[in-house]
Amino acid sequence: MSDRKEFRDLASPEEAHEAIASLDLSPGTETVPLAEARGRVLAERIDAGMDVPGFDRASMDGYAVRARDTFGADEADPAVLELIGEVHAGEEPDVTVEPGTCAEISTGAVMPDGADAVVMVERTDEVDAGIAIRTSLAPGDHVMLAGADIAAGARALGPGTELTPREIGLLSALGVDEVPVARKPRVGIVSTGDELVRPGEQLHSERGQIYDVNSYTVAAGVAEAGGEPVLYPHAGDDYAEMERLLVQASEECDLVLSSGSTSASAVDVIYRVIEERGDLLLHGVAVKPGKPMLIGRLDDGTGSSADTDDGAEDGGAGRSQSAYVGLPGYPVSALTIFRTFVAPAIRAAAGLPEPATATITGRMAVRERYGEGRLRLMPVGLVESEAGETLVYPVDKGSGATTSLVEADGVVAVDPDTEYLAEGESVDVQLFSPEVRPPSVFGVGEDDPLLSRLLDRLDRPRYLPVGSREGLRRLRNGVPDVAVVAGPREREVETVELGGWTREWGLVVAADNPRNVAGLADLVDRDLRFVNRDTNSGLRTSLGNAVAALADERGTTRHDLVAAIDGFELTVKAVESPARKVDAGDADAGLGLRATADRLGLGFVPLGEQSVVVHANPDRAAKPGVRALDAVLDALDDLVVALPGFDRV
Amino acid sequence: MSDRKEFRDLASPEEAHEAIASLDLSPGTETVPLAEARGRVLAERIDAGMDVPGFDRASMDGYAVRARDTFGADEADPAVLELIGEVHAGEEPDVTVEPGTCAEISTGAVMPDGADAVVMVERTDEVDAGIAIRTSLAPGDHVMLAGADIAAGARALGPGTELTPREIGLLSALGVDEVPVARKPRVGIVSTGDELVRPGEQLHSERGQIYDVNSYTVAAGVAEAGGEPVLYPHAGDDYAEMERLLVQASEECDLVLSSGSTSASAVDVIYRVIEERGDLLLHGVAVKPGKPMLIGRLDDGTGSSADTDDGAEDGGAGRSQSAYVGLPGYPVSALTIFRTFVAPAIRAAAGLPEPATATITGRMAVRERYGEGRLRLMPVGLVESEAGETLVYPVDKGSGATTSLVEADGVVAVDPDTEYLAEGESVDVQLFSPEVRPPSVFGVGEDDPLLSRLLDRLDRPRYLPVGSREGLRRLRNGVPDVAVVAGPREREVETVELGGWTREWGLVVAADNPRNVAGLADLVDRDLRFVNRDTNSGLRTSLGNAVAALADERGTTRHDLVAAIDGFELTVKAVESPARKVDAGDADAGLGLRATADRLGLGFVPLGEQSVVVHANPDRAAKPGVRALDAVLDALDDLVVALPGFDRV
Incomplete structure (x- = not known):
C-alpha cells in the first residue's frame, strides 16, 4: 500500500497488457460429453484408440x-x-x-x-x-483396409485444438464420447454505484437512477470471449458490501471484473477494497476512452496469499487469489477497455485463438483532429461507397452515450502523437466482431414514425435521427448515403430525391384538449406551458415559419412572439418527446404530429402539413442499399394508411 | 409417387438451393431474458420506452x-x-x-x-x-439532457438485428430485461443404417460395425448455423422404426435431416418412407461429393397435409409438415452437403446473416485435374509460403475417410466444365469457418511417438503421417514445409536438415517373448506369423536392408528370404499397428519400436537403431512455424528421456 502513489502516473497500454498477462487466469481442465464439446478447446492430445475402419x-x-x-x-x-x-x-x-x-x-x-x-x-x-x-x-x-483412415495409436488431434463439427466428426469415428477440454474461465462481474438499477427493476429517474448497462454488456462480452460470466448482486457504494462481494467473487472465479458507476465515491470504494484485500498492480492507463482502469489481484479470503504464482496446473481451485480488473464506468469506455485488454486474456486462458479476420482497412471519410497525448481507441462507423469501398467515420457522442455502442462498427487505434487523420487516409479498423459489415444503407435526418416502419423493411440499415438540418449538413459532407428532410429545405445541397410523404403537424395537447387550445396564437396570448423541438428538427422549422407568418399578420416581430411563448426555448430531442411531456402533465402543449397524439391517446390541434423527402447523395444513388430504399419508398401505401395525418406526396 | 422417375436425373445445384428455399423452416418467435439473448436475432423493432438519461x-x-x-x-x-x-x-x-x-x-x-x-x-x-x-x-x-442519448419513442433497434454485447448494452440502458427473438429452428437428426453404433457404445468390428460419425457432426453443424439440434435414437434399416422416428421428428421439428448409412438398403428405406409419408421434391444433385441427396417434406402424422405453404406467422406449431433433407452417408459428403445447402437455410430461418469473411483467395500449390461433368466441392488444405502467401492443395482421401474432415480447411467449388486447375492458378476458398487459418507448420512423413509429443509443443501444427518415402516425395513437390524421414534416405531431395533423433527398432513380440524369438532369422526359419509396415515407412526400409544383409550372409537372395517370412506382405498403417496385432494374438511378431513394446507391456527383440531427421523445404526454412519447430527440436531432451530406445543424434 505504501507504493500507492506510483500508480498515479498513467501506465502505457503495453504496461497494462503486461500487467494483465502477469495475472493467473488459468482455469484448469474438465471433461465434457462430445455432444456438448463444440467450441471447446482440447486440453490434451487425443490418439486413436482403435483402427478406423476397424475391418477391411x-x-x-x-x-x-x-x-x-x-x-x-x-x-x-x-x-x-x-x-x-x-x-x-x-x-x-x-x-x-x-x-x-x-x-x-x-x-x-x-x-x-x-x-x-x-x-x-x-x-x-x-x-x-x-x-x-x-x-x-x-x-x-x-x-x-482396417486402419487406413486412422490407425490405433496414431495422433488424432493435438492439445489446444478448438472443436468444430469436423473434429467432432473425427472423435465420433474413434468412438470418443467425452473429451478433456480447458475449463471456461469463470469471470465474476460486480457492479458498483448507488445510482444503478438492474434492467427490469423499477427506475426512479427523479433520484438520478439509471439502468446498469455494464453488467449485462460485459457478461455478453465475457461469453463471446469464451468465458463463463457470473453476475453478482449489485453492490452500491457501501464498503463492507463491496468487500464481501469481491471476496466471494474471488473465491468462486478466476477473474473478477468490477464495473458500473462513474461516480467518484464508488470508484474510491473499489480502490480501497483492492488495496486492502489484494494487490493493486496498475491504476490508470493512457488510453482514451478508459483512463480509469485498475489491474490487480484479489485475495479469496482463505488467508494464504503468498503463493500467487503457482496453481497453474490445477487451475482456480489451487489459487488463493484471483485476477482483478476494474473497468471504467461509462459503457463505451468499459466495453472498449474490456475488448482491448481483458477479452484477449480470457481467450488465452480458454485456449481460444484471437479472432482471425476482425480487422479491415478503409479510408477516412472525413478529417479528424486529435493530439491528446494518449492512445485513442476511436469508435468508428463504416459506410460503403457506390463502388463498394469502405469509408470510415468517427462516432463520438461522448463516453456517456449508450447509443454510440450500436452506432459504431469498430475501433481505430490512433497513436498518441498523431495530430490528425486526413480525409482519404487509410486506416485499420478493428471490427467489434468478424461478422460486422457496413450497413446496407446509412441515413441521417428527421425522426419520423413512418420512416421508422420503412426502415424495418430494409436489411441492416443504419439511421441516425439527427434532425433535418443536421442531416442535410452531413449529407453535403459526403458521409451518409441519404438524408431525410422534413419541412422547408433551408440549405441548397445537390441531391437525388428518392421520394417521400407528407405529415400533419401541430400542437399535441392533453386528451380532449381540456385547456381548449385553438392554435398557435393561444401559445402567445395565454398562459400555456409549451414544449418545443430543437432547431435541427423540420417540425421546428415549420413552427418558426408559422410564428413568422403570425408576426406579419399582427405587424410585430417574430422575436416578440417567441418571447411570449412559455417554453419556446425548452427543446426536447425526439418526435414523441413533447407529446410525452404533455402526457406526463409537464406541459399544456407540445410540438408534434397527429399520428403521435393518436398513438398516445392525446388531443391534437393541427397547424399544417409538411413534406418529408428522402434525399440521396448523388454519388451513392446507384448503391444497392439506396436502390433497395428507393424500392421500399415506392411501396409505402400500407404505412401511409396506418398513420393518421400521413399521406403520399 | 407416380413421378418418381423424374428425380432419377440429377438436379443442378441451383435447383437444389431452390428446392430447399421452397421449404418452410420458419420457427416463429419467443421471448428470452436479456442475460441469455447474446447471438439471438430480434423478431421485431424495439423503440425506446423511456428517455435515456431519464433526467438532466x-x-x-x-x-x-x-x-x-x-x-x-x-x-x-x-x-x-x-x-x-x-x-x-x-x-x-x-x-x-x-x-x-x-x-x-x-x-x-x-x-x-x-x-x-x-x-x-x-x-x-x-x-x-x-x-x-x-x-x-x-x-x-x-x-x-434527458433523452439526449435516446428519447422515449425513438427507434432503438430494428427487426433482424443480431444481439451482440453492444445491442445488449443499449437494451440494458432502456431497462429492457427480456426481448422477442426468432426462435432457433429445431432440426431433428435421424441416423440410419444397421451397421452404425453411437460413440461410447460397444463396437463389434467383426460384424462390420462402425461408429456413427454424422449424427454428432451434423448436430454440431446445426448448432453452429444457429439451429437447435435434436438427436433421435438410431433407426437401423427397419422400415416401421424409421417411419415412426421420421414422423415423430417431423412433429417436433422445423426441419428433419436423415443421415448415416452409405448402404443401399438404408437409403432405400428412407426413400420409401419419404415418398409414402411426405413429398419428395428432389432426388440426387450433380455435385461431388454428395450426389445422393434428398429434399422434400414430411407429414407430421396429424393428417392434414394440404396447407403446406402457410404457417409462416406462427412457425412450427401451425404446420402439418416439416422440411426434410436426406444427407449422403459418407461423413465428408454429408458435411459438405450440409454446409452448402442446409446450413444457409437454417441461418436464414434463424435470421442470422451468412458469415461475412469466410472466403479467402489463394494459389493452387499443385496442378489438379478434373472433368467429371458435375460441380466439385473440392476439399482443400491451406499452407503459407515463407512470404505469407496462401497456397491451396486438394485433400482427397476418398469420401469414406473421416481424417479428411480435419485435414482440410475449406472447399474450392470447381465448375463442371473445368478440366484442370493449373499450378499457381488463383482460387477462392470457402473456409469451414471464418476463424480457420493455415497451420503454423505443415509436415508430412514418418509416424513417430517422439514427433507426436513434439508437435504438442507447437501452436496449430498439421502433420500427415504418410511415411518417410511418401513424405520426401511430397516435400520435393513443394507443398509441405517439412518432411520427417526415418531410416536410410532413399531419394535425393535438396532439403535443410533441422535436427532429429534416433530410435531403436526391431520385433515386437508377446510379453516375456513366449515363442523365444531371437532375431530376424527366426522369422525366416521358423513358423512365426509376422506383421510388417508398408513400404512408405522408414521401419520397412531398415527391415528390408536387414533382410538383404542376412541374404548376403547366407549367400541367397533377398527374395527367397522374404518369401519364407509368413506375413512379410501383411502391412499395416501406423507405428503401433503391428504391435497391436501381436497384443491381440493375431501375430507372433510385428515390426516396431522398443518404445511401443514398452508402452503396451509387450516384449521386444532389437534389430537396430535408425535416425529420424526433420527436413525442411529450403523455400520455407525461414517461415515462423518452421523456425518454431526448429527451436522445439533443439530442446527435446525430456522427450528423449521419456521414450525407451530413443536418443539424441
Missing part, C-alpha cells in the same frame, strides 16, 4: 473377389466366378471366398475371408455359371 | 450553476457564487440553484432545479465567500 471394408456395392482370379479379364473375355453368398453392412460374413468364387457385397460391409478386392456391380453380369467380371482388379481395389 | 445529468464532478451567472468570468476575474448544498449520483436534489448560488455535484447526479450547466472542479477554487468560477459557461455545458 468394401467401398462399393458389388462382388468380393480374389483379385488374382480376375487377372486378364476384360469386356471381351470376362472372368466367371461362382457366387457363394452375400455380405451386408453390419453383418459378420458367413462365407469364405475360395479361388474361383465370389460373394455379393454391399458398401460398408466386412470383406469376407479370402477376398482382397471388390468389383463394382456395374462391371459385372449375372450369367448361368455365376458372375461374369468384365474387368481386371488389383488387390485392394475398392477396399478400405 | 451532470457529466463532470464540479458545481451546478446558472450559466448566466458565469458570463464574462475568466482566470483573472472569476465569478464567485454562494455554495448552497451538494447533489450526489443516485440522490434526489434537495436544493434549488437560485441566481448567485451553486451546488456541488458529482458525475451522474441529477441537475438541481435552476441550474443549467456544470463547471469542472478543476476550474474552481474554494474561497471565503463561496466558490470562485474561473471560466465562462454556456447553458448545457457538461450536462447531458
Whole structure:
C-alpha cells in the first residue's frame, strides 16, 4: 500500500497488457460429453484408440473377389466366378471366398475371408455359371483396409485444438464420447454505484437512477470471449458490501471484473477494497476512452496469499487469489477497455485463438483532429461507397452515450502523437466482431414514425435521427448515403430525391384538449406551458415559419412572439418527446404530429402539413442499399394508411 | 409417387438451393431474458420506452450553476457564487440553484432545479465567500439532457438485428430485461443404417460395425448455423422404426435431416418412407461429393397435409409438415452437403446473416485435374509460403475417410466444365469457418511417438503421417514445409536438415517373448506369423536392408528370404499397428519400436537403431512455424528421456 502513489502516473497500454498477462487466469481442465464439446478447446492430445475402419471394408456395392482370379479379364473375355453368398453392412460374413468364387457385397460391409478386392456391380453380369467380371482388379481395389483412415495409436488431434463439427466428426469415428477440454474461465462481474438499477427493476429517474448497462454488456462480452460470466448482486457504494462481494467473487472465479458507476465515491470504494484485500498492480492507463482502469489481484479470503504464482496446473481451485480488473464506468469506455485488454486474456486462458479476420482497412471519410497525448481507441462507423469501398467515420457522442455502442462498427487505434487523420487516409479498423459489415444503407435526418416502419423493411440499415438540418449538413459532407428532410429545405445541397410523404403537424395537447387550445396564437396570448423541438428538427422549422407568418399578420416581430411563448426555448430531442411531456402533465402543449397524439391517446390541434423527402447523395444513388430504399419508398401505401395525418406526396 | 422417375436425373445445384428455399423452416418467435439473448436475432423493432438519461445529468464532478451567472468570468476575474448544498449520483436534489448560488455535484447526479450547466472542479477554487468560477459557461455545458442519448419513442433497434454485447448494452440502458427473438429452428437428426453404433457404445468390428460419425457432426453443424439440434435414437434399416422416428421428428421439428448409412438398403428405406409419408421434391444433385441427396417434406402424422405453404406467422406449431433433407452417408459428403445447402437455410430461418469473411483467395500449390461433368466441392488444405502467401492443395482421401474432415480447411467449388486447375492458378476458398487459418507448420512423413509429443509443443501444427518415402516425395513437390524421414534416405531431395533423433527398432513380440524369438532369422526359419509396415515407412526400409544383409550372409537372395517370412506382405498403417496385432494374438511378431513394446507391456527383440531427421523445404526454412519447430527440436531432451530406445543424434 505504501507504493500507492506510483500508480498515479498513467501506465502505457503495453504496461497494462503486461500487467494483465502477469495475472493467473488459468482455469484448469474438465471433461465434457462430445455432444456438448463444440467450441471447446482440447486440453490434451487425443490418439486413436482403435483402427478406423476397424475391418477391411468394401467401398462399393458389388462382388468380393480374389483379385488374382480376375487377372486378364476384360469386356471381351470376362472372368466367371461362382457366387457363394452375400455380405451386408453390419453383418459378420458367413462365407469364405475360395479361388474361383465370389460373394455379393454391399458398401460398408466386412470383406469376407479370402477376398482382397471388390468389383463394382456395374462391371459385372449375372450369367448361368455365376458372375461374369468384365474387368481386371488389383488387390485392394475398392477396399478400405482396417486402419487406413486412422490407425490405433496414431495422433488424432493435438492439445489446444478448438472443436468444430469436423473434429467432432473425427472423435465420433474413434468412438470418443467425452473429451478433456480447458475449463471456461469463470469471470465474476460486480457492479458498483448507488445510482444503478438492474434492467427490469423499477427506475426512479427523479433520484438520478439509471439502468446498469455494464453488467449485462460485459457478461455478453465475457461469453463471446469464451468465458463463463457470473453476475453478482449489485453492490452500491457501501464498503463492507463491496468487500464481501469481491471476496466471494474471488473465491468462486478466476477473474473478477468490477464495473458500473462513474461516480467518484464508488470508484474510491473499489480502490480501497483492492488495496486492502489484494494487490493493486496498475491504476490508470493512457488510453482514451478508459483512463480509469485498475489491474490487480484479489485475495479469496482463505488467508494464504503468498503463493500467487503457482496453481497453474490445477487451475482456480489451487489459487488463493484471483485476477482483478476494474473497468471504467461509462459503457463505451468499459466495453472498449474490456475488448482491448481483458477479452484477449480470457481467450488465452480458454485456449481460444484471437479472432482471425476482425480487422479491415478503409479510408477516412472525413478529417479528424486529435493530439491528446494518449492512445485513442476511436469508435468508428463504416459506410460503403457506390463502388463498394469502405469509408470510415468517427462516432463520438461522448463516453456517456449508450447509443454510440450500436452506432459504431469498430475501433481505430490512433497513436498518441498523431495530430490528425486526413480525409482519404487509410486506416485499420478493428471490427467489434468478424461478422460486422457496413450497413446496407446509412441515413441521417428527421425522426419520423413512418420512416421508422420503412426502415424495418430494409436489411441492416443504419439511421441516425439527427434532425433535418443536421442531416442535410452531413449529407453535403459526403458521409451518409441519404438524408431525410422534413419541412422547408433551408440549405441548397445537390441531391437525388428518392421520394417521400407528407405529415400533419401541430400542437399535441392533453386528451380532449381540456385547456381548449385553438392554435398557435393561444401559445402567445395565454398562459400555456409549451414544449418545443430543437432547431435541427423540420417540425421546428415549420413552427418558426408559422410564428413568422403570425408576426406579419399582427405587424410585430417574430422575436416578440417567441418571447411570449412559455417554453419556446425548452427543446426536447425526439418526435414523441413533447407529446410525452404533455402526457406526463409537464406541459399544456407540445410540438408534434397527429399520428403521435393518436398513438398516445392525446388531443391534437393541427397547424399544417409538411413534406418529408428522402434525399440521396448523388454519388451513392446507384448503391444497392439506396436502390433497395428507393424500392421500399415506392411501396409505402400500407404505412401511409396506418398513420393518421400521413399521406403520399 | 407416380413421378418418381423424374428425380432419377440429377438436379443442378441451383435447383437444389431452390428446392430447399421452397421449404418452410420458419420457427416463429419467443421471448428470452436479456442475460441469455447474446447471438439471438430480434423478431421485431424495439423503440425506446423511456428517455435515456431519464433526467438532466451532470457529466463532470464540479458545481451546478446558472450559466448566466458565469458570463464574462475568466482566470483573472472569476465569478464567485454562494455554495448552497451538494447533489450526489443516485440522490434526489434537495436544493434549488437560485441566481448567485451553486451546488456541488458529482458525475451522474441529477441537475438541481435552476441550474443549467456544470463547471469542472478543476476550474474552481474554494474561497471565503463561496466558490470562485474561473471560466465562462454556456447553458448545457457538461450536462447531458434527458433523452439526449435516446428519447422515449425513438427507434432503438430494428427487426433482424443480431444481439451482440453492444445491442445488449443499449437494451440494458432502456431497462429492457427480456426481448422477442426468432426462435432457433429445431432440426431433428435421424441416423440410419444397421451397421452404425453411437460413440461410447460397444463396437463389434467383426460384424462390420462402425461408429456413427454424422449424427454428432451434423448436430454440431446445426448448432453452429444457429439451429437447435435434436438427436433421435438410431433407426437401423427397419422400415416401421424409421417411419415412426421420421414422423415423430417431423412433429417436433422445423426441419428433419436423415443421415448415416452409405448402404443401399438404408437409403432405400428412407426413400420409401419419404415418398409414402411426405413429398419428395428432389432426388440426387450433380455435385461431388454428395450426389445422393434428398429434399422434400414430411407429414407430421396429424393428417392434414394440404396447407403446406402457410404457417409462416406462427412457425412450427401451425404446420402439418416439416422440411426434410436426406444427407449422403459418407461423413465428408454429408458435411459438405450440409454446409452448402442446409446450413444457409437454417441461418436464414434463424435470421442470422451468412458469415461475412469466410472466403479467402489463394494459389493452387499443385496442378489438379478434373472433368467429371458435375460441380466439385473440392476439399482443400491451406499452407503459407515463407512470404505469407496462401497456397491451396486438394485433400482427397476418398469420401469414406473421416481424417479428411480435419485435414482440410475449406472447399474450392470447381465448375463442371473445368478440366484442370493449373499450378499457381488463383482460387477462392470457402473456409469451414471464418476463424480457420493455415497451420503454423505443415509436415508430412514418418509416424513417430517422439514427433507426436513434439508437435504438442507447437501452436496449430498439421502433420500427415504418410511415411518417410511418401513424405520426401511430397516435400520435393513443394507443398509441405517439412518432411520427417526415418531410416536410410532413399531419394535425393535438396532439403535443410533441422535436427532429429534416433530410435531403436526391431520385433515386437508377446510379453516375456513366449515363442523365444531371437532375431530376424527366426522369422525366416521358423513358423512365426509376422506383421510388417508398408513400404512408405522408414521401419520397412531398415527391415528390408536387414533382410538383404542376412541374404548376403547366407549367400541367397533377398527374395527367397522374404518369401519364407509368413506375413512379410501383411502391412499395416501406423507405428503401433503391428504391435497391436501381436497384443491381440493375431501375430507372433510385428515390426516396431522398443518404445511401443514398452508402452503396451509387450516384449521386444532389437534389430537396430535408425535416425529420424526433420527436413525442411529450403523455400520455407525461414517461415515462423518452421523456425518454431526448429527451436522445439533443439530442446527435446525430456522427450528423449521419456521414450525407451530413443536418443539424441
